[in-house]
Amino acid sequence: MKISINAPFQVNDSLQGVIDEKVGKLTSFFERITETEVFLKIGDKRHRHREQIVELRISVPGQTIFAEHRSDTVEKALAEAAEKARRQLLKYKAQLQDLH
Numbered sequence: 509m510k511i512s513i514n515a516p517f518q519v520n521d522s523l524q525g526v527i528d529e530k531v532g533k534l535t536s537f538f539e540r541i542t543e544t545e546v547f548l549k550i551g552d553k554r555h556r557h558r559e560q561i562v563e564l565r566i567s568v569p570g571q572t573i574f575a576e577h578r579s580d581t582v583e584k585a586l587a588e589a590a591e592k593a594r595r596q597l598l599k600y601k602a603q604l605q606d607l608h
Contacts, residue, residue, distance in 0.1 A: 509544060514547045514548070533590070538597040542567045562576070562577055562579075568600065
């Protein structure tokens, strides 16, 4: 699986490792993922912190899975977006199995 990261800031090694771990784990739920695009965005200022937005666009044969989450840290937003993507991948996998 190819992982590409798009961010308006420099992604450090620790964040790169977290992204690789969370996104890489998705292949254990659906092994036919071909590519994942990770979009890291900075949202509006809420309270004293800027809102962090993570969007995942996952390409699988015949489908594109999209998950987004907003949080006060990139790590939290990534974890929740990955969880949303996991649920969608499992649902898609079940649909494929029902067809065959």
